[in-house]
Amino acid sequence: MSAQFDRRRFMALSGLGLGATALAACSGPNTSGGSGAGSTAATDWxxxxxxxxxxxxxxxxxxxxxxxxxxxxxxxxxxxxxxxxxxxxxxxxxxxxxxxxxxxxxxxxxxxxxxxxxxxxxxxxxxxxxxxxxxxxxxxxxxxxxxxxxxxxxxxxxxxxxxxxxxxTPLFYYNKDHFKAAGVPDRAPKSWDEFAQWAPKIKAANAALPGYANVYQYPALAGYAGWTLQNVLWGYGGGWSKEWDITADSDATVKALQWVQDTIVKDGWAGVSSKDAVSDMTAGAVSSTVSSTGDLVGTIKAAKAKNMNIGVGFLPGGPVSASPVCPTGxxxxxxxxxxxxxxxxxxxxxxxxxxxxxxxxxxxxxxxxxxxxxxxDMSSVISKTPEIQVALDQLKVTKSQDYARVFLPGADQEMAKSAAKFMNEKADVKATMTALTATLEGIYNKDVKPKLKS
Amino acid sequence: MSWLDAGGSHAAAEAAEKGDDDGTVHGGPGGPGDGRRGQVKPPRVGTARSSGRSRTGGKYWTPRARREALVFLALALPNIVLIAFFTYRPLFANMYYSTLDWTLGAAQATAIGWGNYVEFFTSSDASTVLGITAVFTLATVGGAMLLGLLVGIALNAKVKGQGFARSAIFAPYVLSGVGVGLVWLFIFDPVYGVLSWILRGFGASSPQWINDPKLALLMVIIVYVWKNLGYCAVIYLAGLQSMPKDLMEAASLDGAGSFRRFISITLPLLSPTTFFILITSLLSSLQAFDIIRIMTRTGNGTNTLIFESYLQAFSTYNRAGYSAAISVVLFVLLLLLTGLQLRFVERKVHYA
Incomplete structure (x- = not known):
């Protein structure tokens, strides 16, 4: 008797399970066209x-x-x-x-x-x-x-x-001790050209440190390369796009990214982080990097624990534009x-x-x-972490990002892929950027343009 | 699982046992690839014909047949329902999605027929992704099987501490892929990794394991082989342990050296094991995800079919339809490979 009861109950249970799965089953998209959901009447809140x-x-x-x-x-x-x-x-x-x-x-x-x-x-x-x-x-x-x-x-x-x-916003982070050893000013460079002059000195002064790798570490490509590179692009008068017009292969953009490639390949004082540039810096392997202000408090805490002095400053300008060259994010x-x-x-x-x-x-x-x-009211915050003041000051000279990076689905990933090619694989900058432009235009025409209002 | 059977004798015995029951079982003669084992004909056929004593007469279903059918249903139905819901339903839904131009999360989509497939095979994606998949699969399956065989042979030796050695070799296989990936990242990281620290000791600098796409692929292959080596080794070890001693002794008496014995006796006798490992490793390599995802987030150089499918849908592209098309390609590939193996490779397998 009990065996039969169990079997029956088992069947009932499996029936229940079936019902539950049917309820939880999710539905696919609607392909009938005409999005009625798009226009909702205003709610009387x-x-x-x-x-x-x-x-x-x-x-x-x-x-x-x-x-x-x-x-x-x-x-x-x-x-x-x-x-x-x-x-x-x-x-x-x-x-x-x-x-x-x-x-x-x-x-x-x-x-x-x-x-x-x-x-x-x-x-x-x-x-x-x-x-x-x-x-x-x-x-x-x-x-x-x-x-x-x-x-x-x-x-x-x-x-x-x-x-x-x-x-x-991105912020320029540097190792004060490394800069001091090289005899360069204890501040962020005003321009990338100025930094290029400092770089050999910083490298010479610190190369003997155990595990020392680079003067400047570009952020890891998995970590939004398209965002931080905008700073260099704008400094050279280039950009990923002007509104919806993709300018990733314009002369100014290519010149800026050629400079980036040169710092790694030709001049040999910069590298690309594998995982996290800020960790590379607090590990003492690099003297400077650019990273988000969101890392500020954590980085300063990590540096203090290692008796390391970290300074922050504005993003350096370029030969065409000194400011604003800092994107929001x-x-x-x-x-x-x-x-x-x-x-x-x-x-x-x-x-x-x-x-x-x-x-x-x-x-x-x-x-x-x-x-x-x-x-x-930021006064108490700044008294505790004075470096935040730098970020606040820089906020006044920021620029909203290029449309191509923030409004095109997958564009950020494509930019990181292209950056990987010319930064890590020594690919030709112009050819890489021409291909990227075509890809970005494809994304715009296919995934964005048809959906834009007005 | 027939390829696991050491021989048909066991199957035949089982079939004979069942045959006593009601004479409905057609036990095979017992022999190579006895796939029909346990194929019981529906009970109603046998019983309706043979049981002249049946008092139900004209009734098609005897109570016993009905009871057996019910038991069958009670046992099989929950599984069938679950498989239908969690395997076949998503499978067919995925095939349907692969015909849509659909942004993940959007309520609206456009049907575009074969569009996604055409795009995949006409763009450079196909050659890159299929090439990387081929390299990864061949290297991981070949590497793990070869090293697994060697390790299996080493573990088969009767020495002290073999129990510990066996567990140690098998351990990586049961670890979580995410944990394995994270730990190996600490080894490979060019800045603060263990490997770069050792290389610095020799005055060399670390290769760019993560940023260089070729090295990234090599890195995930190394880790994947390391993790799956134990699996191959243990299965091979099982095969080696069931090796008939008398054959070996006879060969020795005939003057065959140890290398000759290995090539002419051990390897052919291991062929069912090899075949089993080949199929299972091929399937798992083609579906390898965790280690690749953890170690190379952007998929630069490591975008195998399954990872590319993930990247297209869930990284920043959100192209759910295109992603579905890639996974259908993977599904068809897996189906073909398994079919081919069962059809052609199994013929070459010796069952002792």
Missing amino acids: SKVKPAAKISFMSSHPGTSQPIEQTLIDAFQSANPNIKVDLITGGSNYEEVAQKFQTAQAGNSVPDVVVASDVWWFRYTLSSTIVPVDDILKAVNDKTNDYNTTLYDDYKYNNSHWAVPYARS GAGLVIAKKTSPERQLAAAMFVSFMTNAANTAQFSAATGYMPVRTTA
């Missing part, structure tokens, strides 16, 4: 009650998990009716993007997501996020004290699609579309709170990312 629970998916940029949790706890005590789950979506922006996009196929998407400079626009085009202007107004966030450059980076089609959160917060107005409203309260003047200052202090509100 005053009639919406915020949801009791939302989720926040983050990659914890700049090892920010503790500070993110602290801010979430503060949000929950200020809004006892809303609970926020912090979800680790991966260890970098790409992994978070992967999870957010695959979640679109199912029925539960995270409400608030960290989206880097190269991701928010894609979410906008694929209509997986909502514009934030109305909804922030509904939660009484005036948004007029957001740093205008940083907030307007997210403007498209007369709306803002994200709020600035972990925003950064980093990540913002987006609000998912495939949820409910209740959850979106709670999400808006949350993003407004996370980026308010007091909290952006706290976040900045913990990581080195820029404070995103002009009203943020």
Whole structure:
């Protein structure tokens, strides 16, 4: 008897399992054309009650998990009716993007997501996020004290699609001890030409150190080569693109990248990091590099532990343009579309709170990312980590990135691939960049142009 | 699994045992490639015809047949349902996605028929990706099998500490690929890696293991062979242990040297083992992902079919349709390779 009962129960259970799988089964895309979801009627936010629970998916940029949790706890005590789950979506922006996009196929998407400079626009085009202007107004966030450059980076089609959160710029990092040994000034070089004059001296003075490799280390190609190289490109009057016009094979761009190749191949004082240029520097193998401000606090801490003196400065200028030659970057917060107005409203309260003047200052202090509100009081932060002042000053002379890098899907990866060719494999710069231009134009014409509004 | 069978005698005995039951089993004569073992005809045929004593008469299903059918269903159905849902459904969905121009995460997509396949095979992607896949697969399968055989022979020797040596050789195989990849990165890193430290001791500088695409491929091959060596060695060891001693002794008496015995007796007798390892390693090499992903994130020089498929969908391109097309190419390739092996290579296999 009992055996039969078990078998029957087993069958019932397997039936249950079948039902559950059918429920969880995700659906593919709709190919019938005509995106009805694209045009949603404006929601009357005053009639919406915020949801009791939302989720926040983050990659914890700049090892920010503790500070993110602290801010979430503060949000929950200020809004006892809303609970926020912090979800680790991966260890970098790409992994978070992967999870957010695959979640679109199912029925539960995270409400608030960290989206880097190269991701928010894609979410906008694929209509997986909502514009934030109305909804922030509904939660009484005036948004007029957001740093205008940083907030307007997210403007498209007369709306803002994200709020600035972990925003950064690249920064010139150098080993003060190495510079001192070479007898060069204790500051970042004003231009790359000046640095090229210093480089042989720095190399000669430090070459005998155990494990010493290079005077300057280009960031690892897996770590956004397209972002940091913009500095050299702009200095030479070039760029990846002028708006939608791809200029990756223009004379100025090729000249700039030829200079980059020469520093590695011909002059032999620069190299390319395999994994993480900042780690190479704190290991004492290189004298300088360019990396995100988001690494600032962690790097200074790591250097102090090794009794190493690290200095930071503005990115060097080039022969054509001395300033502005520094791109903005980093990540913002987006609000998912495939949820409910209740959850979106709670999400808006949350993003407004996370980026308010007091909290952006706290976040900045913990990581080195820029404070995103002009009203943020940074005095106590700067007294603790004076180097942040350099990043703040440089923020005033930044430029928004070239369209080709941030708005073309996969462009960043293609740029890194091309950089790998001419930096590591000594490939011809002009030929590599001509091929890259064709690839980027292909991406634009196929994946972006047909979807652009106006 | 028939290639694992040392011989047909066992199968024949089993078949005979079953034959007592109701005479419906057609046990093979027992012999090479006895793939039909255990193929039981549906019970209803045998019982309906042979059991004249059946009181159910005109009824097609006897209670016993029905009970057996139910038991069969109860046992097989959950598996079939799970396989259908988690293997065949994604497989067919993937084939469908491969005909779409679809950005990952977007709710809308355009059907483009064979477009993705045409693009893959007409662009330079196909030659690069297939070439890298071929080099990686041949090098890892060949390397692991050759070294595995040598290590297997060494482990077969009766010396002190062989138990420890066997475990030590097999250990890398059970480790997680992610952990293995991370640890080996600390060895290969040109700046603070162990290898670069040793090379510096000799006054040499470290090669650019990660940035140079050719060296990157070599690096993942080395690590992959290291990890899978133990698997091949242990399977070969099992094959060597079941080697009939009398044949060896007879050959020795006939004056065959140890090399001759190895070439003429050991290797042919190991052919079922070799065949089994070949199929399983080929399949796992073509699907190798974890080590490649961890050690070379950008896939520069290491974009095998499966990794390229991942990069296209999930890195920054988000071309889900194109990625699906690449994985269908991989699927067809795997199907062909396995089919060819079963059809042609198995013929060359000796079953003792």
